Amino acid sequence: MPVHPETNGTNQEELRFWVNGKYHVVPNPDPSMTLSEWLRSQRGLTGTKVMCGEGGCGCCVVMVTHPDPANGGTLSYTVNSCLCPLCSVEGWTITTVEGLGGQKAGFHPIQRRLADFNGSQCGYCSPGMVVNMYGLLSKKPQPSQQEVENHFDGHICRCTGYRPILDAMKSFSADADPEKGGCIDIEDLTKHLCPTTGEVCNGAAVNGVNGTCSLSLRCGQHGVSWYRPTTLEQLYSLLEQHETGQERYKLVCGNTAAGDRDDMTK
Ligand code: FES
Ligand code: FES
Numbered sequence: 001m002p003v004h005p006e007t008n009g010t011n012q013e014e015l016r017f018w019v020n021g022k023y024h025v026v027p028n029p030d031p032s033m034t035l036s037e038w039l040r041s042q043r044g045l046t047g048t049k050v051m052c053g054e055g056g057c058g059c060c061v062v063m064v065t066h067p068d069p070a071n072g073g074t075l076s077y078t079v080n081s082c083l084c085p086l087c088s089v090e091g092w093t094i095t096t097v098e099g100l101g102g103q104k105a106g107f108h109p110i111q112r113r114l115a116d117f118n119g120s121q122c123g124y125c126s127p128g129m130v131v132n133m134y135g136l137l138s139k140k141p142q143p144s145q146q147e148v149e150n151h152f153d154g155h156i157c158r159c160t161g162y163r164p165i166l167d168a169m170k171s172f173s174a175d176a177d178p179e180k181g182g183c184i185d186i187e188d189l190t191k192h193l194c195p196t197t198g199e200v201c202n203g204a205a206v207n208g209v210n211g212t213c214s215l216s217l218r219c220g221q222h223g224v225s226w227y228r229p230t231t232l233e234q235l236y237s238l239l240e241q242h243e244t245g246q247e248r249y250k251l252v253c254g255n256t257a258a259g260d261r262d263d264m265t266k
Contacts, residue, residue, distance in 0.1 A: 017089045019043065020099030022060040029086050031226035034061045036081035039096060042225040047127045048081055055080045055256055059156035061128040063095040063135045078135035080154075083255045097127035110134055110172075110186050113181055117168035121159035129155055132171050136176055138190065142174035142183050 015026040019039070026038075039062070049059040060082040066089075068075040070231040101108035107115075110130045120126045129152070135141055135149045143151070148170045157165055171181035229235040242249045250258065 002223060006050070008229060015087065015090050017091060018093045019045070020094070020096060026086070027257060030141070030222065031085065031087050031224045032222060033086045034082055035079075035084040035086050035089060036076070036096070037060070038086045038218060045096050045098050047102075049124055050082050051124065052156075053082045055083045055154070057125070057128075058152075059125050059128040061131045061135075061155075063103075063131055063138070065093040065095075066091055070257050076135070076138055078132050080256075085226070086253060087228070088252065088255075090228065095134070095235065108134070109184050110137075110169075114165065116167045116181075117164045118173070119165040119168040123158075125155065125157045125165075129249075130163055130171070133172070134189070137172060137184060141189070143172070144175050145170040145173045147213060148173055158190075183214065 002152070013028055015029045015165065016203075017024055024043075029038075035047055036050050039048050040050070044110050050060055051057045051059050056078065060080055061078045062081045063076065063078050064084075065074050065076040068183075077207075101111055104110075106128065114120055114126060114130060119129070132152065132155060134147065135150075149166060152162075152169065170176055172184055174183060176182065227238055229238055239249075
């Protein structure tokens with residue numbers, strides 16, 4: 001594996017992140033492994049399903065919180081874990097459906113509401129639906145019914161035809177019939193309230209990942225190396241280093257689509 005001179009001495013070769021409040025360290029992670037693969041095969045968190053494996057069905061959705069370099073705060077949103085490279089989760093806090101609730105710990109209000117509305121048949125899509133709704137309510141506790149519907153445009157259910165699922169999720173809306181369920185208190189939404197702000201934080205502040213990641217990551221397996229430069233200088237230096245050789249490289253951002261280098265320069 002080539003050593004990047006700019007990052008040598010300050011980089012790390014292990015990933016550190018949190019899943020459902022537990023801290024994990026993964027030494028020399030495999031750059032070809034996805035987050036969904038790791039959750040299912042390494043941690044037995046099989047509530048996160050994988051079907052299409054290409055970002056089209058939503059059954060693999062998990063919620064993530066990570067430092068926002070733009071303002072020093074944090075960003076929270078849902079991602080398709082089937083597309084999310086494991087190597088990209090350094091410093092993240094990840095919430096899977098197991099982190100929301102279950103049979104032993106007690107079901108989360110969103111899980112209960114989905115069941116009350118008969119929104120689950122085989123249940124394969126349900127974890128992704130639940131986590132997606134959790135992501136929306138964490139950002140906007142009282143969405144409109146239209147906003148709920150829009151938020152589910154990346155989800156597919158093969159069984160129920162969506163109506164009972166959307167009915168269940170829309171029952172959390174500000175403009176829904178209160179007799180059908182009504183909005184949810186933020187205290188009921190999550191156990192993870194920021195001790196400082198009192199807002200939903202998913203443990204990020206508690207776990208100390210507020211602020212920006214300052215360390216570069218450098219790891220590799222099976223002939224593939226992964227770098228996470230943290231400054232533009234590091235990025236340009238890496239590009240220079242690899243453009244002169246015969247190596248192929250790609251810049252990974254959301255990883256929802258791929259284009260070749262010519263496309264990027266057009
Ligand atoms: Fe279908 Fe990830 S498995 S979006
Ligand atoms: Fe079967 Fe949605 S309940 S895929």
